Amino acid sequence: MNHPSKMEYGDVLGGRYVIERKIGEGGMSCVYLAGDLKLPGQKWAVKESVSELGMHRTVEDEASLLIKLSHPRLPRIVDFFKPDPDGYTYLVMDYIEGxxxxxxxxxxxxxxxxxxxxxxxxxxxxxxxxxxxxxxxxxxxxxxxxxxxxxxxxxxxxxxxxxxxxxxxxxxxxxxxxxxxxxxxxxxxxxxxxxxxxxxxxxxxxxxxxxxxxxxxxxxxxxxxxxxxxxxxxxxxxxxxxxxxxxxxxxxxxxxxxxxxxxxxxxxLPAPSASRSMMAGTLVAAALGASAGVGTTHSCIALAYFLAKHYRRVAVAEMGSQSSAFSRIQEIAEGGRASAGSGRKFEIDGIHFWRQTGRAEVISLLGGSYDAVVLDLGVYRNSERLEEFLRADVPLIVGSGAEWRQHELLALSRLLADHHQPHRLYALPLAGPDALERVRKLLDTDKVYTLPLQLDPFELTSPSEQAFRHMFRHIIAEPEPRKRRFRFLRQ
CATH class of the missing domain: 1.10.510.10 (Transferase(Phosphotransferase) domain 1)
Known part of the structure; x- marks a missing residue:
C-alpha cells in the first residue's frame, strides 16, 4: 500500500468487528479477517481502502450501490464505514474460504x-x-x-x-x-x-x-x-x-x-440420452421447496428410493442445523434409541440418511463416496443454500399445484431467472392434469411434473416410480432389483 494500514490485531471496528489478522493487500487497499462481537463464530472480511479527498463522495455512492447487490457469486456487503479524517474507508463483506x-x-x-x-x-x-x-x-x-x-x-x-x-x-x-x-x-x-x-x-x-x-x-x-x-x-x-x-x-x-x-x-458434453449411471462422478439432485408444507422432504426420500434402484450407493442429506424431520425418522428406524449424541448418519434399506448436514459435510458426500446424492434444501428463504441448488445436476423445485398457491412457484422461478439451469425440474405432489397444464403455462416450461399420492415415502409405489422414471428418463439406466426392509407407517 502507498499508505500504511491502520488496523491491527485486536482493534474493534464500529464497536463490532474484531480484527484478527491481515489476509491480503495491494494497491490502495488492505483486507483483514475479523470476528463479530454480536454474532460469535461469524467471520467477515474487512476491506480497508484509502481515497483522495475529492473522491469521498464517489466512494460512498459506490459503496451504497454494492450493498444492494445480491448474487451467489458475489460476497455480501453487510456494512460500510465512511471515510475518516485520513481518508480511510471500510467495507465489511462475506469471508470466502478458498x-x-x-x-x-x-x-x-x-x-x-x-x-x-x-x-x-x-x-x-x-x-x-x-x-x-x-x-x-x-x-x-x-x-x-x-x-x-x-x-x-x-x-x-x-x-x-x-x-x-x-x-x-x-x-x-x-x-x-x-x-x-x-x-x-x-x-x-x-x-x-x-x-x-x-x-x-x-x-x-x-x-x-x-x-x-x-x-x-x-x-x-x-x-x-x-x-x-x-x-x-x-x-x-x-x-x-x-x-x-x-x-x-x-x-x-x-x-x-x-x-x-x-x-x-x-x-x-455427453449426449442427453447418455446414461448418467454409467458415467464417472456423483449424480446430485437438490430439492428446494417453494413454500412450507408442499412435501419437499417426503419427495426427497421417495426420490432417494427411486435412485436406489439405479445406483449402488445412495445418500439423502437434510440441509440445515434447525431441521428436525430426519431426527424423528432416525428415532423410528433405531427403535426410539436415537438421542442427541447419536451419529447424524444412519441407514435404512441400504440408503444413507444424513441429518442436519452442514456445507462442509456436503463436500465430503460429493467426493466420490456415493453414486447419487439427494439434497433436501428445505424451503427457500434466502440464498444460504442456493449454491448447492445451482450446482446440482438435477435442480428440483417442489411446489403446490393449487391455483391459490401458484404465485409461490412463480415468485421463486423469477428469483432464479438469472441462473442458467437447462435441467431444472418442477414437481407438483398430488396435482391433477389441469393444475399441471396451468403451471406449465405459468412458468413457460414443459419440465413440470406431477407426483402421485404416496403415503409412505419408504415404499416406492408403481405410479411414483413411473413418475420419477419419466422425470429422469435422460439421466438414468434401467433399474436393478433391490430388497425392501423398512416400513415407515408400521413403525
Whole structure:
C-alpha cells in the first residue's frame, strides 16, 4: 500500500468487528479477517481502502450501490464505514474460504483442465451478466486472477470491487482510469468511458492468459500458436472476439457471450440420452421447496428410493442445523434409541440418511463416496443454500399445484431467472392434469411434473416410480432389483 494500514490485531471496528489478522493487500487497499462481537463464530472480511479527498463522495455512492447487490457469486456487503479524517474507508463483506485464481493457476498449472476453463468462463459471464443488467449498471473493470476467488468446489466468487463503478450514459470518458495492465480494456486508459464491453475484454484477456500458460493477455499476430490444443474448438474465436480493440466489435452483452461459450462447449458434453449411471462422478439432485408444507422432504426420500434402484450407493442429506424431520425418522428406524449424541448418519434399506448436514459435510458426500446424492434444501428463504441448488445436476423445485398457491412457484422461478439451469425440474405432489397444464403455462416450461399420492415415502409405489422414471428418463439406466426392509407407517 502507498499508505500504511491502520488496523491491527485486536482493534474493534464500529464497536463490532474484531480484527484478527491481515489476509491480503495491494494497491490502495488492505483486507483483514475479523470476528463479530454480536454474532460469535461469524467471520467477515474487512476491506480497508484509502481515497483522495475529492473522491469521498464517489466512494460512498459506490459503496451504497454494492450493498444492494445480491448474487451467489458475489460476497455480501453487510456494512460500510465512511471515510475518516485520513481518508480511510471500510467495507465489511462475506469471508470466502478458498484460494485466488492467481494462486490456483500458479500452484496447479499443469492440472487446470480445459473443462475448468470453460466452466470458469460460464460462471464469470453469469455474474457479469447480473452486474451489467443491474439498475444502475455495474462495471467491474478489473477482472484479473487475483480478484477471483475459487471455493473448494472451484466455484467462482468476485472479491474485489475497488474500482467497480456504475455506468453513466452522459459521461464521455472515465474520470479515473484504473485497471490492471494486461487485463484492462484499451478504453480504460483514455478517450472513452468503460462499459459492459470493457468487462468482456477483461474476460477475454483472462481466458487467453489461462490458455497460453500465463504468457499472453492480448491478441497479437501468431498468438494462436501458443494456445493449448485441448480446448473446445469454438472457444478460440470467442476469445479473439472478446479481445477486439474496438468495443463495438466485441460481443454486445455477457448474455450473448455466454450463449456462444455454451454452444462451443456443447460438443464436449455427453449426449442427453447418455446414461448418467454409467458415467464417472456423483449424480446430485437438490430439492428446494417453494413454500412450507408442499412435501419437499417426503419427495426427497421417495426420490432417494427411486435412485436406489439405479445406483449402488445412495445418500439423502437434510440441509440445515434447525431441521428436525430426519431426527424423528432416525428415532423410528433405531427403535426410539436415537438421542442427541447419536451419529447424524444412519441407514435404512441400504440408503444413507444424513441429518442436519452442514456445507462442509456436503463436500465430503460429493467426493466420490456415493453414486447419487439427494439434497433436501428445505424451503427457500434466502440464498444460504442456493449454491448447492445451482450446482446440482438435477435442480428440483417442489411446489403446490393449487391455483391459490401458484404465485409461490412463480415468485421463486423469477428469483432464479438469472441462473442458467437447462435441467431444472418442477414437481407438483398430488396435482391433477389441469393444475399441471396451468403451471406449465405459468412458468413457460414443459419440465413440470406431477407426483402421485404416496403415503409412505419408504415404499416406492408403481405410479411414483413411473413418475420419477419419466422425470429422469435422460439421466438414468434401467433399474436393478433391490430388497425392501423398512416400513415407515408400521413403525
Amino acid at each position: 484460494m485466488t485464481l492467481e494462486r490456483y493457476f500458479r500452484t496447479s498449472r499443469s492440472k487446470i483442465g480445459a473443462d475448468f476453463i470453460v466452466r470458469l468462463a460460464d460462471q464469470l459471464l453469469e455474474v457479469l451478466g447480473y452486474l451489467h443488467e443491474h439498475d444502475p449498471q455495474v462495471i467491474f473493470r478489473d477482472l484479473k486472477p487475483s480478484n477471483i476467488m475459487l471455493t473448494e468446489q472451484l466455484e467462482v466468487r468476485l472479491i474485489d470491487f475497488g474500482i467497480a463503478r456504475s455506468f453513466k450514459q452522459e459521461s464521455g470518458e472515465d474520470t479515473v482510469k484504473l485497471g490492471t495492465v494486461g487485463f484492462a480494456a484499451p478504453e480504460q486508459y483514455g478517450g472513452r468511458q468503460s462499459d459492459a464491453r470493457s468487462d468482456l475484454y477483461g474476460l477475454g484477456a483472462l481466458l487467453l492468459y489461462l490458455c497460453t500458460g500465463g504468457n499472453f493477455t492480448e491478441w497479437i499476430p501468431g498468438v494462436e500458436r501458443h494456445i493449448r490444443g485441448d480446448l473446445p474448438r469454438g472457444l478460440v474465436p470467442i476469445i479473439r472476439k472478446l479481445l477486439q480493440y474496438a468495443p463495438e466489435d466485441r460481443y454486445p452483452s455477457a448474455k450473448e457471450a455466454r450463449q456462444a461459450v455454451d454452444k462451443a462447449a456443447r460438443p464436449a
